[in-house]
Amino acid sequence: AQSVTQLDSHVSVSEGTPVLLRCNYSSSYSPSLFWYVQHPNKGLQLLLKYTSAATLVKGINGFEAEFKKSETSFHLTKPSAHMSDAAEYFCVVSEDNDMRFGAGTRLTVKP
Amino acid sequence: DSGVTQTPKHLITATGQRVTLRCSPRSGDLSVYWYQQSLDQGLQFLIQYYNGEERAKGNILERFSAQQFPDLHSELNLSSLELGDSALYFCASSVAGVIDTQYFGPGTRLTVL
Numbered sequence: 001a002q003s004v005t006q007l008d009s010h011v012s013v014s015e016g017t018p019v020l021l022r023c024n025y026s027s028s029y030s031p032s033l034f035w036y037v038q039h040p041n042k043g044l045q046l047l048l049k050y051t052s053a054a055t056l057v058k059g060i061n062g063f064e065a066e067f068k069k070s071e072t073s074f075h076l077t078k079p080s081a082h083m084s085d086a087a088e089y090f091c092v093v094s095e096d097n098d099m100r101f102g103a104g105t106r107l108t109v110k111p
Numbered sequence: 112d113s114g115v116t117q118t119p120k121h122l123i124t125a126t127g128q129r130v131t132l133r134c135s136p137r138s139g140d141l142s143v144y145w146y147q148q149s150l151d152q153g154l155q156f157l158i159q160y161y162n163g164e165e166r167a168k169g170n171i172l173e174r175f176s177a178q179q180f181p182d183l184h185s186e187l188n189l190s191s192l193e194l195g196d197s198a199l200y201f202c203a204s205s206v207a208g209v210i211d212t213q214y215f216g217p218g219t220r221l222t223v224l
Contacts, residue, residue, distance in 0.1 A: 032210045043113060043201055043215030044154075051210045090154060094209050097167035101154040 006102035023091035115216035129190040136204030149198035
């Protein structure tokens with residue numbers, strides 16, 4: 001069965017500096033991969049998804065992620081953090097209609 | 112606003128009881144998904160329905176069941192409730208399958224006392 005590991009439970013950055021949230025996955029074959037964001041007391045919102053097309057995926061709010069099969073990674077990046085990016089981020093792997101969520105990474109953005 | 116509605120927002124009940132959570136998907140979406148989010152287990156996918164039929168099953172307990180009705184709304188039934196069932200239950204909908212963008216509802220917070 002597929003699984004996903006988010007390597008950092010908490011990341012803290014200063015406003016205007018780059019963001020890197022790390023995600024490794026394991027899968028039997030070609031998975032679909034997603035990043036979701038959850039703001040406090042809200043449901044999840046899709047940031048971006050990889051479904052075997054281009055390996056560099058651009059999402060909403062300036063986020064992007066690169067699928068690296070050799071490293072089984074799907075790290076989320078943003079060049080410049082904004083205060084509104086403070087939230088919980090979840091990496092998700094999907095295979096055979098089953099979905100597995102990572103434990104989440106809490107992003108704190110300092111002014 | 113995602114267009115997905117869930118009722119009720121909050122539910123407080125006792126151990127051993129049974130509750131029903133309701134979800135209305137976005138207009139035009141045929142798939143409904145249920146998720147459980149708790150401090151212990153994190154976010155877990157429970158079950159997916161597509162156009163009235165069960166499409167995929169995740170970590171759903173036997174005490175839990177779901178269905179999707181002809182008007183595409185869905186209900187999640189939780190029975191013989193235990194303290195550990197206290198969680199936030201999300202519903203999401205998408206046009207068809209898992210790789211389609213899922214739109215999440217605001218969730219139902221269940222507290223079992």
